[in-house]
């Protein structure tokens with residue numbers, strides 16, 4: 001019933017917006033942050049992923065992100081990413097707003113991807129603002145600076161205004177809000193689906209576990225996005 005209802009809503013959508021999180025990349029081998037085996041069950045996010053801890057000790061930051069970076073760089077899009085790109089291609093989604101920094105939506109062929117939390121594929125020198133291609137160990141070739149940081153938004157850092165504004169504007173106009181693979185506990189990203197619901201869009205939540213906003217959703221499917229999204233796509237017949 002839920003998968004059919006989700007397919008029905010998406011098949012009629014022309015301004016659908018998807019919000020994705022780490023769960024959509026879990027089947028590509030990238031651990032999520034919370035829940036079983038999540039990164040934050042092994043590391044304290046404030047100690048390893050805040051701008052203050054980065055400025056105080058960039059090396060420790062890089063030691064943690066090196067491991068995650070290697071896994072993320074080797075990862076390939078899974079059928080969940082591909083199905084979302086196909087929904088965009090078919091005109092049901094106008095954009096994918098993601099909290100992920102792994103670039104897998106882009107790799108799967110999605111055209112309009114809004115990265116709310118920046119990218120792990122691009123680094124920036126905080127001393128000369130130069131942006132360089134990703135390599136390890138990083139050192140700024142322009143100024144030799146040691147404060148080279150992925151453009152990932154760390155806790156305590158300001159959000160990219162352009163991405164947040166674009167995501168908000170899309171949510172206000174959305175005719176379906178599709179939430180995939182996120183615990184919806186980190187703001188302002190978690191606010192985006194509520195903006196769409198308040199503006200009248202039906203919400204579909206596809207997540208392995210319950211989320212705090214399930215009660216606002218028309219359809220809730222607790223499952224693996226790499227299995228559920230292709231099933232929905234097949235029902236729509238795209």
Ligand code: APR
Nearest residue numbers: 021022023026032033034099181182183207208209224225
């Ligand atoms: N399919 C669908 N959902 C899944 C799957 C899967 N295969 N595997 C895990 N999940 C769900 C989990 O149940 C969990 O609710 O994905 C969710 C991932 O939640 P988090 O790990 O909290 O990730 P996310 O919501 O993206 O975190 C938001 O927090 O740490 C910061 O900046 C980081 O962008 C991140 C933000």
